Amino acid sequence: MKGKMADIKVIDAALEKILPRFGVSALKKEQRSILDAMIEGKDCMAILPTGFGKSLPFQVYIPLMREMNPGFSAVILVCCPLVALMQDQVKKISAVPGISAAYKGLSEESDRQILSGEIDVIYASPESLISNAVWREDMKKLNVQNIVIDEFHTIATWGEDRMGLKKQAFRKWFSHVGELRSLFPKASVIALSATSTVKIQKRVSKQLSFGPNTVEIVMSPNKANIKYSISKVSSDLEMAMSWLVDGIQHLQSDFPKTLLYCSSINDVSKLYTYLIKELDGTSPLxxxxxxETPIGKKTEIVNCLNDKNNTSKIRLVICTTALGMGIDVSHCNSVILFGIPENIVDLVQEIGRIGRDGESSIALILFNAYHLRRLDKSMKDILRSPTCRRINIMKQFLSESNLSELEQDVKKHTCCDVCHKLCSCGNCEYLSLERLFEQSVISNSDSNEAEDSFGSSDNDFLDGTLDLNSCYV
Structure with a gap:
């Protein structure tokens, strides 16, 4: 059946039986397009917003094919960038009857099952699939019918020279992902991402040898319910984050569930230590x-973030991008970026972790003089621009026509801090986290005015000993 589109009515009837297992009644139009491409054996590049459900089509594929053809036997190989993401996906798939999933390195037994063809959906990192010669040869024996490149933008942002900054690739084997085509020449390739600039799309298409018949599905990464607010803060940690201490101390378990992204493990550790020291007795929050977080602790945190009932005690998770792509964060409408990511894709990825419920959300993007030193001109321009933050960010992702539509749709007071200041509706309101920060800005306005936004002589970030070579995730 692969390579030739089955009768649409047959597929629809089979989907009606299969989808309830996954807790959904129907596929969205874009999800169905991905699934149809897999059935037809076509390559596909899909760029869909965070929380959209990009993984559902390939998870549905094998049970669907078995429903239509009981003798169907094949596996799907998912090249995935993060262990946390693999764990989350495997857990979800394993809860569905009639389909199995595992990732390379989960256990010796699961690795044996993978190589013996007992696992339907196999997750593995580029390092495992390409650099590990033994594993690579053993995998070639499997009937891999589809290769999924999850979060394909990492091919450019992690596998190359850090987005043109002439720095060593973060994980060089990401730039070799295209070699999977030679290992499984009959398999079609499905490339998925929530955030990819037009330039990255072209680079990845070339590396994955996508041709003119590749199915392309592109949606804007813009999430209108998330307001952007960018501010420069002091290089002194206590001055920069005293508002956060005050907010948690005052609100305790009522503090809004928040993700706080830092650019390195070093930053995470120092900020965590500072907050715990200042908030004696509130560490469970x-x-x-x-x-480098132990796997057990990672699982505990992810489970709390996934909690649909919102009963978790955790109010603030200080993290790197290791907590990110593909992880479902429930009831979370606040994110703080302490330091600007080096590229626009990571910026939108981190912001996109929140607001998946469609409720009003806030992204506070805070930076100091040290953070500016490692940014290229394009990222600094976003910070400097006196015009709409959203438009300046989204122009790298959207066509001119789509950008024009966005400009018409922007709602001033819920768009960004720049638009908020220009809004004259008289009904502007701050979200809880935003209000806490704004109150601190007002109270510290005298000291802030002494610092020039881009020409300050601030000391190095935190205590001046931040390790420039510290791990980024």
């Missing part, structure tokens, strides 16, 4: 998450 705060956790930290990075690549």
């Amino acid at each position: 705060i956790e930290m998450f990075h690549s």
Whole structure:
């Protein structure tokens, strides 16, 4: 059946039986387009917003094919960037009857099951799939019918020279993902991402050898319910984050669930230590998450963030991008970026972790003089611009026509801090986290005025000992 579109009525009838297992009644139009491409054996590049459900089509695929053809036998290989993401996906798939999933390195037994063809959806990192020669050869024996490149933008942002900054690739094997085509020449490739600039799309398409018949599905990464607010803060940690201490101390368990992204493990550790020291007795409200966090603790934090009933005690998770792509964060409408990411894709990714329920949300983007030193001109321009933050960010993702539509749709007081100041509706309101920060800005206005936004002689971030070579996730 692969390579030839099955009768639409047959597919629809099979989907009606399969989808309830996944807790949905129907696929969205874009999800169905991905699934149809898989059935037809076509390559596909899909860029869909965070929380949209990009993974559902390939998760549905094998049970669907078995429903239509009981003798169907094949596996799906998912090249995935983060262990936390693999864990989250495997957990969800494993709860669905009639389909199995595992990731390379979960256990010796699961690795054996993968290589023996007992696992339907196999997750693995580029390092496992490409650099590990033994694993690579053993995998070639499997009937891999589809290769999914999850979060494909990491091919450019992690696998190359850090988005043109002439820095060593963060994880070089991401730039070799295209080699999977030679390992499984008959497999179609499905590339998925929530955030990809037009330039990255072209670079990844070339690396994955996508041709003119590739199915392309592109939606704007803009999430209108998230307000952007960008501010420069003091390089002194206590001055920069005293408002956060006051807010948690005052609100305790009523503090809005918040993700606080830092650019390195070093930053996460120092900020966590500072907050715990200042908030003696409230440590259950705060956790930290990075690549070196023990697996058990990672699982505990992810489960709390996934809690649909919102009963978790955790109010603030200080993290790196290790807590990110593809992880479902429920009832979270506040994010703080302490330091600007090096590229626009990571910026939108981190912001996109929140607001998945469609409720009004706030993204506070805070930076100091040290953070500016490692940014390229394009990122500094976003900070400097006196015009709408949203338009300046989204112009790298949207066509001119889509950008023009966005400009017409922008709602001033819920768009960004720049638009808020220009709004004359008289009904502007601050969200809880935004209000806490704005109150601190007002109270510290005299000291803030002494610092020039981009020409300050601030000391290095925190205590001046931040390790420039510290791990970024």
